[in-house]
Amino acid sequence: MVDLSIAIVNWNTKELLKVCLESIFKQTRGLDFEVWVVDNGSSDGSGEMIKKEFPPVRLIENMTNVGFTKANNQILRQSSGEYVLLLNSDTEIIGNAIKELFDFMEAHPEAGAGGCQLLNRDGSFQSSCGRFPKLISIFFGGEVVNRFFKKIFKNRTFFAEYGLNEENHHSFQNVDFVKGCCILLRKLALEKAGLLDENLFMYFEEMDLCYRIKQQGYKILYSPGPKVLHLGGQSSRFVGETVFRNLNSQAYLFRKHYGNAHVFALKWVVAAGSLIRVPIYFLIFTLATKEKRILIRPKLIWNLYALKWFARVLI
Numbered sequence: 001m002v003d004l005s006i007a008i009v010n011w012n013t014k015e016l017l018k019v020c021l022e023s024i025f026k027q028t029r030g031l032d033f034e035v036w037v038v039d040n041g042s043s044d045g046s047g048e049m050i051k052k053e054f055p056p057v058r059l060i061e062n063m064t065n066v067g068f069t070k071a072n073n074q075i076l077r078q079s080s081g082e083y084v085l086l087l088n089s090d091t092e093i094i095g096n097a098i099k100e101l102f103d104f105m106e107a108h109p110e111a112g113a114g115g116c117q118l119l120n121r122d123g124s125f126q127s128s129c130g131r132f133p134k135l136i137s138i139f140f141g142g143e144v145v146n147r148f149f150k151k152i153f154k155n156r157t158f159f160a161e162y163g164l165n166e167e168n169h170h171s172f173q174n175v176d177f178v179k180g181c182c183i184l185l186r187k188l189a190l191e192k193a194g195l196l197d198e199n200l201f202m203y204f205e206e207m208d209l210c211y212r213i214k215q216q217g218y219k220i221l222y223s224p225g226p227k228v229l230h231l232g233g234q235s236s237r238f239v240g241e242t243v244f245r246n247l248n249s250q251a252y253l254f255r256k257h258y259g260n261a262h263v264f265a266l267k268w269v270v271a272a273g274s275l276i277r278v279p280i281y282f283l284i285f286t287l288a289t290k291e292k293r294i295l296i297r298p299k300l301i302w303n304l305y306a307l308k309w310f311a312r313v314l315i
Helices: 014-027 046-053 068-076 097-106 135-139 143-153 166-170 187-193 205-215 240-257 260-287 290-314
Strands: 004-010 033-040 058-062 083-087 091-093 111-119 173-175 182-186 219-230
Touching: 004 014, 004 068, 004 097, 014 033, 014 046, 014 091, 014 097, 033 046, 033 068, 046 058, 058 068, 068 083, 083 097, 083 187, 097 111, 097 182, 097 219, 111 187, 111 205, 135 260, 166 219, 182 187, 182 205, 187 205, 205 219, 205 240, 240 260, 240 290, 260 290
Parallel strands: 004 033, 004 083, 033 058, 111 219
Antiparallel strands: 083 182, 091 219, 111 182, 173 219
16 A cells, blocks of 8 residues: 555646646655556547656556546546545646645544645636535626625625635635545545545536535545646636536536525526626626637636526426
């Protein structure tokens, strides 16, 4: 048994995966670890690159894209680490962050899962943890809306997406979940809670797992010390399928843990929030400069597809 098994799922992110693996082997010291990669039927030569440049990596090659949860479970069933780190291929380790996160979990045996501070490519803040979603935060969700309410309510987290704002990320937190792009799992807690739910192809799988880990009496802890760069959304395109998959996963999570009444309410909350945001984003897009339009366009498209999703699920 090793101290840690690192699990990475890849789908056509060859160059990003290379950077990720380089950072793991270059930065991680003082830890007995193994690295697993599941390649989900990539067509960009990812598998060949791993075999040639990273022979220590234990590679599983799937013929097709079986999804994030199923691929991770392939590793979880075979890995030998006392802990398992689920790590996205579009991440880059800063310093000895993996060892720091491992030490943090060792110092907190009450934790079933732990996470660290995620950063954007330029080193700016990225949301890394939070509370389980509530209908009110979904209705008022989104970075732009959150910034607006922050000006009015200062540091109150009532309207913050998933209940935590940037200030909360500067200190140790006992949270409901940490982001799945970098989550360290205690193997014993995982054995009690069960593997990732394969009904979730991707999105919200970490919330579901953290929910079940907490049900087993463990805590989910966040440490601001270790830091990892995360680009985000590199293995999926911003298309209708992505929006539908995201919202379907959220609805599944609500149905599984809160019941059908909450799912019914969720659908209408998503629709109402999007109905409010679409004309606002459209107006901003119309008046914005070319540079600002690049930022507004994805938000506008997301909400338009959310309305289309709402129409579909009502039929």
